[in-house]
Amino acid sequence: xxxxxxxxxxxxxxxxxxxxxxxxxxxxxxxxxxxxxxxxxxxxxxxxxxxxxxxxxxxxxxxxxxxxxxxxxxxxxxxxxxxxxxxxxxxxxxxxxxxxxxxxxxxxxxxxxxxxxxxxxxxxxxxxxxxxxxxxxxxxxxxxxxxxxxxxxxxxxxxxxxxxxxxxxxxxxxxxxxxxxxxxxxxxxxxxxxxxxxxxxxxxxxxxxxxxxxxxxxxxxxxxxxxxxxxxxxxxxxxxxxxxxxxxxxxxxxxxxxxxxxxxxxxxxxxxxxxxxxxxxxxxxxxxxxxxxxxxxxxxxxxxxxxxxxxxxxxxxxxxxxxxxxxxxxxxxxxxxxxxxxxxxxxxxxxxxxxxxxxxxxxxxxxxxxxxxxxxxxxxxxxxxxxxxxxxxxxxxxxxxxxxxxxxxxxxxxxxxxxxxxxxxxxxxxxxxxxxxxxxxxxxxxxxxxxxxxxxxxxxxxxxxxxxxxxxxxxxxxxxxxxxxxxxxxxxxxxxxxxxxxxxxxxxxxxxxxxxxxxxxxxxxxxxxxxxxxxxxxxxxxxxxxxxxxxxxxxxxxxxxxxxxxxxxxxxxxxxxxxxxxxxxxxxxxxxxxxxxxx
Amino acid sequence: xxxxxxxxxxxxxxxxxxxxxxxxxxxxxxxxxxxxxxxxxxxxxxxxxxxxxxxxxxxxxxxxxxxxxxxxxxxxxxxxxxxxxxxxxxxxxxxxxxxxxxxxxxxxxxxxxxxxxxxxxxxxx
Numbered sequence: 001x002x003x004x005x006x007x008x009x010x011x012x013x014x015x016x017x018x019x020x021x022x023x024x025x026x027x028x029x030x031x032x033x034x035x036x037x038x039x040x041x042x043x044x045x046x047x048x049x050x051x052x053x054x055x056x057x058x059x060x061x062x063x064x065x066x067x068x069x070x071x072x073x074x075x076x077x078x079x080x081x082x083x084x085x086x087x088x089x090x091x092x093x094x095x096x097x098x099x100x101x102x103x104x105x106x107x108x109x110x111x112x113x114x115x116x117x118x119x120x121x122x123x124x125x126x127x128x129x130x131x132x133x134x135x136x137x138x139x140x141x142x143x144x145x146x147x148x149x150x151x152x153x154x155x156x157x158x159x160x161x162x163x164x165x166x167x168x169x170x171x172x173x174x175x176x177x178x179x180x181x182x183x184x185x186x187x188x189x190x191x192x193x194x195x196x197x198x199x200x201x202x203x204x205x206x207x208x209x210x211x212x213x214x215x216x217x218x219x220x221x222x223x224x225x226x227x228x229x230x231x232x233x234x235x236x237x238x239x240x241x242x243x244x245x246x247x248x249x250x251x252x253x254x255x256x257x258x259x260x261x262x263x264x265x266x267x268x269x270x271x272x273x274x275x276x277x278x279x280x281x282x283x284x285x286x287x288x289x290x291x292x293x294x295x296x297x298x299x300x301x302x303x304x305x306x307x308x309x310x311x312x313x314x315x316x317x318x319x320x321x322x323x324x325x326x327x328x329x330x331x332x333x334x335x336x337x338x339x340x341x342x343x344x345x346x347x348x349x350x351x352x353x354x355x356x357x358x359x360x361x362x363x364x365x366x367x368x369x370x371x372x373x374x375x376x377x378x379x380x381x382x383x384x385x386x387x388x389x390x391x392x393x394x395x396x397x398x399x400x401x402x403x404x405x406x407x408x409x410x411x412x413x414x415x416x417x418x419x420x421x422x423x424x425x426x427x428x429x430x431x432x433x434x435x436x437x438x439x440x441x442x443x444x445x446x447x448x449x450x451x452x453x454x455x456x457x458x459x460x461x462x463x464x465x466x467x468x469x470x471x472x473x474x475x476x477x478x479x480x481x482x483x484x485x486x487x488x489x490x491x492x493x494x495x496x497x498x499x500x501x502x503x504x505x506x507x508x509x510x511x512x513x514x515x516x517x518x519x520x521x522x523x524x525x526x527x528x529x530x531x532x533x534x535x536x537x538x539x540x541x542x543x544x545x546x547x548x549x550x551x552x553x554x555x556x557x558x559x560x561x562x563x564x565x566x567x568x569x570x571x572x573x574x575x576x577x578x579x580x581x582x583x584x585x586x587x588x589x590x591x592x593x594x595x596x597x598x599x
Numbered sequence: 600x601x602x603x604x605x606x607x608x609x610x611x612x613x614x615x616x617x618x619x620x621x622x623x624x625x626x627x628x629x630x631x632x633x634x635x636x637x638x639x640x641x642x643x644x645x646x647x648x649x650x651x652x653x654x655x656x657x658x659x660x661x662x663x664x665x666x667x668x669x670x671x672x673x674x675x676x677x678x679x680x681x682x683x684x685x686x687x688x689x690x691x692x693x694x695x696x697x698x699x700x701x702x703x704x705x706x707x708x709x710x711x712x713x714x715x716x717x718x719x720x721x722x723x724x
Contacts, residue, residue: 064674065669065673068666070666071666133659133660133663155659160670162670162673162675162676163673163674163675211645211648212641212644232674236674575699
């Protein structure tokens with residue numbers, strides 16, 4: 001009896017012990033190590049899938065799309081799910097147009113497992129980006145037919161520029177990560193770039209999503225769209241005229257800008273040579289001294305001596321300070337100002353302030369600056385916005401070069417700066433300063449962004465015009481404007497800038513360029529014309545600038561090269577904007593192409 | 600007494616059986632119901648996934664088509680199309696600026712709407 005009792009006690013104890021051990025282990029697994037195993041299971045079956053945000057579009061004022069997104073797929077592989085790497089590689093390689101060995105090498109890639117510490121097949125391999133929807137569908141069908149698995153697709157967007165070279169310098173481009181690296185793409189990155197969303201989901205062993213176990217989800221915030229101030233019609237006009245000029249004169253580079261003077265809005269901006277942002281140019285392998293990088297936007301980055309177009313500063317300053325009146329006579333020393341070793345192209349005796357601009361007298365401009373004095377003249381140069389960035393929302397803008405008066409060369413600088421030498425300006429500074437004359441004396445920030453829209457097209461933020469300061473008095477701007485109107489007449493240097501039916505005001509510029517050794521080139525010039533139209537109520541201010549145009553000897557002058565280009569642009573622009581021409585002048589007053597004076 | 604004992608001994612415990620059968624049916628039914636509902640949930644989820652993928656496909660194909668339309672209606676594409684059609688159709692030529700008539704005087708005061716005046720003065724726009 002006692003033996004039976006002992007046996008049953010032992011059996012009971014043994015069973016109880018075994019079950020206690022099992023129970024302990026069960027509790028340890030389910031409770032004690034719950035977090036660890038839950039995390040392991042989640043790592044294996046739960047995935048965080050990114051939901052890509054669309055980058056905002058860029059368009060012109062009239063809705064012409066300049067940068068948009070094309071839906072594409074990113075082809076991914078989970079090597080842990082692929083049984084036959086060779087078969088899948090052979091299936092996918094021709095469709096992705098990639099070498100078979102490359103695909104195989106990617107699929108064979110292994111990584112160190114965080115849990116086991118052993119090398120395991122990689123579960124996230126990017127086979128190719130920017131694959132079209134059609135190809136993705138073909139791959140999917142091919143995989144299904146071959147009963148293979150392990151290839152997935154992620155939605156992505158590829159940046160395209162439907163208008164190619166048009167406005168490429170303003171729009172810019174993005175890098176392979178869809179981050180803006182030039183132009184508006186770069187400067188407005190914060191607005192254009194959205195924020196990716198995500199979703200957590202659980203999948204079965206075949207990789208299929210288990211909808212019942214969906215986790216947290218956040219929708220993407222798409223990027224905002226940028227509407228520029230550019231008028232696509234005007235842009236096309238300016239581009240076609242500048243392309244013609246490039247063919248005709250073969251300059252090293254050329255720039256043209258149209259601006260609305262009252263608001264500072266840029267209506268057109270062209271820089272040549274140019275490029276197609278869909279197919280970015282590569283830098284030349286060998287260093288070429290004549291290479292002109294087409295990616296640089298010279299409308300804001302070319303820093304050059306402006307020449308005679310700069311004479312409006314001295315004239316405007318002296319008139320605003322009431323040191324002179326429009327009809328005040330300036331002694332122009334018959335063509336040579338000995339004290340300053342300064343020459344005019346033609347000998348002039350006395351010229352009125354207006355005629356100093358009309359005849360483009362260097363000595364006259366120097367004398368106006370002398371009346372202002374070094375410090376006050378310098379202040380006017382700065383007031384016109386020279387020597388600092390204009391504030392346009394484009395990356396890569398240059399300041400231009402302007403030394404303060406205490407660094408000026410005695411006698412020399414005060415005589416050379418008023419005629420546009422010994423300082424450098426950018427085309428955008430030049431056109432903005434001319435807009436000061438056109439709009440009655442206010443300096444405006446050149447505006448390239450009109451408004452910011454959300455992805456449904458609703459306006460989120462409108463960018464208002466930004467006045468900087470009043471530079472000239474109304475009376476002074478009227479006097480300078482009257483003089484600039486005479487510049488574009490038979491008596492002036494820019495009669496070829498005239499447009500039938502409209503009054504044009506403007507100023508030519510012909511500046512010498514420097515050789516590599518620092519000497520001044522006698523043969524090569526930089527020509528420009530800056531003006532506005534209609535003169536009394538300007539619809540636009542414009543600049544045309546060509547670097548070293550190739551012409552017959554003595555013909556590379558602002559009045560002969562840049563002024564006619566401005567005229568053609570202005571005529572077509574007037575038609576595009578619906579400007580009403582004035583009645584035709586009498587036949588005797590008509591200006592013909594043969595009346596070439598030009599300086 | 601003997602008769603009563605016999606009758607008592609042969610009585611089937613109907614109530615008890617009924618109770619246990621009911622419990623079994625209830626537990627079994629609940630189990631089956633649970634499985635059936637769970638199955639329905641999974642099938643519903645599968646349908647949702649299929650529909651979602653169809654919606655995503657349709658939505659994506661709309662985006663692709665929209666993108667294609669925008670590309671084809673860009674100024675650059677239209678210019679290329681125009682250039683190719685010009686030769687194909689034989690004679691479709693752009694109007695040169697000098698062939699466009701300008702209205703060189705403002706319209707009479709009767710045309711009070713300024714937009715009308717601009718439109719008339721700008722036939723090429």
